Amino acid sequence: MKDLRYIDNMATLKLHTDLCVGCGLCTTVCPHGVFSLEGPKARIDDLNGCMECGACARNCPVAAISVNPGVGCAAYIISGWIKGKDKASCGGGCC
Amino acid sequence: MKDNLMAFGESAARDLGAPCCCGPASEGDDREMPGYSVCRFVDSFMETPEGAVPVVKTRLERVDHLGTLAARCNVGRSDYRVAPGLYAVGEPTETAPVLVTANYKMSFDAVRRTLSGMNAWLLVVDTKGINVWCAAGKGSFSAEGVAAMVTKTGLTQVVSHRKLILPQLCANGVTAREVKKRCGFRAEFGPLRASDLPGFIQSGLNADAGMRRITFTLKERLELMPVEVSLTGRHLLWLVPALFLLSGVGPGFFSFSQAVLKGVAAWSALFTGILAGAVITPALLPWLPGRAFAVKGALAGLLCGLPFGLFYWNEVGMGSLFALICWLTAVSSYLAMNFTGATPYTSPTGVEHEMKRAIPAQAVAVIVGLIIWLAAPFTG
Ligand code: SF4
Ligand code: SF4
DSSP, X not given: OOSOOOOSSOOOOEEOTTTOOOOOHHHHHOTTOOEEEETTEEEXXXXXXXXXXXXXXXXXXXXXXXXXXXXXXXXHHHHHHHHOGGGOOOTTSOO | OOOSXXXXXXXXXXXXXXXXXXXXXXXXXXXXXXXXXXXXXXXXXXXXXXXXXXXXXXXXXXXXXXXXXXXXXXXXXXXXXXXXXXXXXXXXXXXXXXXXXXXXXXXXXXXXXXXXXXXXXXXXXXXXXXXXXXXXXXXXXXXXXXXXXXXXXXXXXXXXXXXXXXXXXXXXXXXXXXXXXXXXXXXXXXXXXXXXXXXXXXXXXXOOHXXXXXXXXXXXHHHHHHHHHHHHHHHHTTHHHHHHHHHHEETTEEOHHHHHHHHHHHHHHHHHHHIIIIIIHHHTTTTSSSXXXXXXXXXXXXXHHHHHHHHTTXXXXXXXXXXXXXXXXXXXXXXXXXXXXXXXXXXXXXXXXHHHHHHHHHHHHHHHHHHHHHHHHHHX
């Protein structure tokens, strides 16, 4: 999104270009247009646009993408601090 | 034989086209089964090799809109589901596309209303009544669930092709190749918004870049507002008596008249903070300076604190006014920070980063405000 940008230099997203087979699935699933295909390989175009949803890493057939996936939700993170990461919930807030 | 009063009442009401005394007239056709009732969104049933499949209406009716409204206002929102399974739209044949969606009623409604005039199958996966995006994030919309529904509905008998169209926003929970492995259907990601489905299908299952990018328009933000307000309202309700009690504390231990005077001011500060954090901040999101939501919220709080301060200028003392503005800014900042969960672009790393800085600042503002508030009656 051009008009709404979140804090820069946060995303844990990494692309291991050597592994990439250029299938283009990451460019399909990413809701923020973070990737593009450049010749036979994918490329990260907009690292700061990444919201760490994990869709790309989950669907990459050769595990060329790594990201620490999660939900960017304060209520969820607070409940994770209190109850531990596995039991976290948004308390009906966002989801 | 319709010789008893009840049956007469029903048939008479149907003849008049009006509901009988006891609620809407029953349709009373051969779809009736003891213990079951036909959902309002079902138009008819069509026969398939796997039995009767409900054909859904593509026009939303008043009950659907009312349900959406209630869900948006957080009434019964966590239990707004449809039965998972296979549905038909129009008159689908064995070559018609199969669209997959969540069994959250609002997701289901969004898909069926957009498909008016088209023929397709709708495979509703059991996501525990949660929308596509959140269900995928929480693991209840998964390749396993999709494959299980394909098997359960006997989809291989109903369609001749082996392709499913998934909503793009489930990709963080559904691994496409895993679906194929489990049930033999190739899973392709369709557009992000249900409203782009007709365009996607008509162009031969091609999504252009616009169909793949998420948006967060003013309209989308405003739709989220009632839920935000009602949730935060519930969380902050305990502050109402607490603020009243705090306002009465003074040299004579507790003064009721002072509690009324200052308590009302404190309540309106709380209300202003909620307004700033849960209404103004979402609405003005792109225009408020700063990237962190806590910063945007604090600025919105100060912005609203200005008219608030002018209004209470001579009502409460200077110190108390300062305390109130501290509080409402903290409330606004906190609520704005919580709005991150409703947005589709905040990364968890970023949210945690901002929380670790913002929560201490908000706490300081509250405590400073509290000290000044309690000290004010003693210092005159
Ligand atoms: S994690 Fe999500 S937002 Fe980030 S690049 Fe991957 S698909 Fe895009
Ligand atoms: S999904 Fe993986 S293999 Fe395919 S283009 Fe992206 S990084 Fe390369």
